[in-house]
Amino acid sequence: MTWTRRRFTAGLGAALLAGPFCRLLGGTAHAQGVAPRRLLTFFSPNGTIHRHWRPTGGERDFVLPPGSILEPLGPWRDRLVIVDGLDFFTGDNHEGGQAAMLTNQGGAATPTRGMSLDQYVASRIGADDRFSSLELGVLTDLWGSGRQTRISYRGPGELVHPDADPRRAFDRLFADLAGGPAAAARRRARRLSVLDVARAELADLHQRVGQLERRKLEAHLEALRGVERGLAEGGGGCGAPTPPDALAPGDNDNAPAILAAQLDLAVLALACGMTRVATVQLSHTVSPLVFRWAGNSDQHHSLSHADDSQVEAVGQFVAAERWVAGQFGALLDRLAGTPDPEGEGSLLDNTVVLWAKEMGDSRAHVCQSVPFVLAGGGLRGGRYLRYPGESHARLLVSICQQLGLDNDTFGDPTTGRDALPGLLA
């Protein structure tokens, strides 16, 4: 017998498309009058070439030069906050940069407890949601999971894994709604009782092992709490979703379609009130992806190291990066085109969107002047801000504060305090 994705083909489509599934969707209604807050983080790997990335001009009159990496974001120029010049003080090089990018390498005893930005924000504003956070990947599993392939941390060294298969992710979000409310409620009750059994057995094991092993069981227990929330019913409103096409999640040439599907899912999950923190990760540092759809013939990592004498290779790298910029723009399109189900305006108005990279200059693979692009979430757009030599910790703080949080450090507290001046103005 073969284990198949029955959930998809049976029941789901018809039941969802015809049924009143919005009532079943998770998400807690938030207090009237308070602007909803959300965070969507988008990652793409292997640094940049500043000469091809940087806007020209000043803070307000900047231009995205023709042929540059950011040029495809031209239609969004007035919603963007382009942040240049930030350094990572707590990590360098491919892996070190990727690990520091969203964490700034705080220990467990720091205010942000070693978590990555997404996980910390989720712990503060997502605890009541069906999914406190949602992590989606594109070709993120080819090399196994590890520090080289992951960007989210729930604590020092504790990786959070993205789901690299859009159909599997879709199932997780929507499959349980099949069969109508009564069937869903009964299934839910059964599943909760199964979780109770597992919890009792985790407690038994906990008694039998030492401190080091207990950490695994405690992480497992927390995971079950997440599962339980995921089983929750709740209000929310959105249209009927269309399942993504079946795409082999490890196939290089599926990356554009997988990325589109994952961005759709992230937006859908936000729009349906299932979560308020979503992360979409395109490949990982040292990415072996070949962006053939952007005219590339060599892998992204090799291209990222090409020096200026290798004109053809640099051209390919820039083409790949321009394609990624276009995808980020398409994400902004989706968010802007989706009304906020809970508040005024569009989803973009109430979602801080961050495009993060793990390094600055790709050729030197160092983490100085790491490029960041922000949009939405109430940020005043149309600005190109330069903070030469400043710690990126303060960018992470700025994002937290824009989301209404009160932390004034992020990660290693010795590397910077308070929001970046002028960013939240």
Add this chain to the structure above:
Amino acid sequence: MRSLLIATLMLLGGCALDEGVEPADAGARPDGGADPAADAGPTADARPPAPPPTADCDTPPRRVLRRLTHAEYARTVSDLLGVTVDATEAFGADPRADVFSNDAEALRVTTLLADQYRTVAEDVASQVDPGILGTCDDRGCAALVRAQGRRLFRRPLTQEEAARYRALAEAAQAEGESPDDVARLVLAALLQSPHFLYRTELGRRDGEVFVLTGYELATALAYLIWGSAPDDALLDAAGLGELDDADGRAASVERLLADPRATAAVQGFVRDWLGLERLPQVNRDPEVYPTLTPALRASMAEETDRVVARLWAADAPLAELLTGAATEVDDALAAHYGLPPVGPGFQPVERPADQAAGVLTHASVLTTWALPLGSSPIHRGLFVRERLLCQDLPPPPANLNTAPPAVDPRRSTRERYAQHADDPSCSGCHGLIDPIGFAFEHFDGIGRYRERDGEHAIDATGRIVGSRDSNGEFDGAGALARHLAASPEVARCHATQWLRMASGGVEGACADALDGDRLRGPLEGILARPTFGLRTGEPGELDVPGDPPGQEPEPEPEPEPPPAVGARLALERVSEWATGYCANGRVTNDGDMRLRWRVQADIQGTIDNLWNAQADADTGLVHFIGMDYNAELEPGQSADFGFCARL
């Protein structure tokens, strides 16, 4: 120790190309998963503090919880329940620490994975054959809980555990779920239990160490030798105490090693060791390599699997794996290698002497260790350095220009790489790597033999420097392979890789005590260690006054069952008349464990004649059990009985 060494090397500006340098010791790179040519910083590991390394081979490993890897999960479910789970489709990637993906510390359950466990458990439960699963009828669920619990927990359930699952079943029954749905619910719950999802080889405290129970030994043996759960026979042996003495354990080990599951596990070990898990997806430019179809990649992988199986069966020396000319190819691979067609399926062939270097010249290995547009002396050199010599090299330091040599038809691959390493800041490391990789230059980016590299003559001379005892020069892959096969360092690394695979990252290195010269040597040595069934506590765990954790007496197991799960009854009336009938019953063991059968049937009329069975009633719901001579059924076996009844 190793990170200190790396740090020292970094200060020297990369790798010291000093012939006397002490190589990095065995042990997975702490960053967890790495591209072979990754230029990433060796930063401090963020994992919890590791226990102090075991000083010698006499110290047992620490007692840990080992979450099943996704591959182990899939094999377990397939072997025990007959349901195929595609681990990649179901779960995504496991943590991978360079070579193996079984690091006990990194194998955690996240919310995403717990969600996936739930989904997969429900799917498996919905697909399992009812004959294997059994059912939960109005007599309750006890038999199913007991039988499936023992197989999935790899030990009898305690009374308290069994009661939990029975309560789960009863609640569902009370709400009107069908017997089969209740059975599936129980199975789905068992599959989400930590006792299923983790290998809990914790042992019972005996003085300063913990001694594994018979059932824990069964689990340790089965996952090491098969990569899967113990079968019923092994659990029976555990229950009878047979694994607690050397002879009994040896008999079980012999049986496990002779099983096809052992071969499959060894194939998996070699695939991981050689990095072949990436072969299906590794990027090649379709215009440069139009023949590299998914089917050809699959044939490449199968070639290596077949050679491994054959050599393993013959208890061949490691040298044979590294140098042998004998292989097996199908027509696609024959064409790939420039050999004549071989006919249907895979057939044994000898490769020409200048192309034969065992698995080192398998297309699987050479394709995995190359780049989209061509061969890669760097990747192939790193492969030898890290996988066969067990020397971890630091990635290029930040700020170093690591621009790879661009493809340039005017120069040979070797010339491009040689120039690239001219820079002294590069040559420190690349002098350790590239000259090994040059030996493979007669093989292109998908492992085809070539006389020329484009228009350029090929120089396949190479050398190893900076090793413990593998330094030397060679010309071509065959000479490199023979050189490696003669090196004790390679045999030791072979044993080290087995230790890494076996230990889940918790065992100290003592590869020297293992016979790495034979393919079976390391596994046999690991199994024969006096410490195999022993564990140590965590630091401080034994200092706790009073009852330390783990010292509590084993909870009382459930009383032994009247086994019945898996017995299927087919009743057929063979004659009928106005006031009565006779029927034959055939009981078939549909499970995969031996059982004492017990079946029930709703009997019309009153039985007045019964043969080959006993019954507990003569009308209505009647339970039948076998006679002494036909009560026990092997898997697949049947027993016949019959009766006549008055209406």
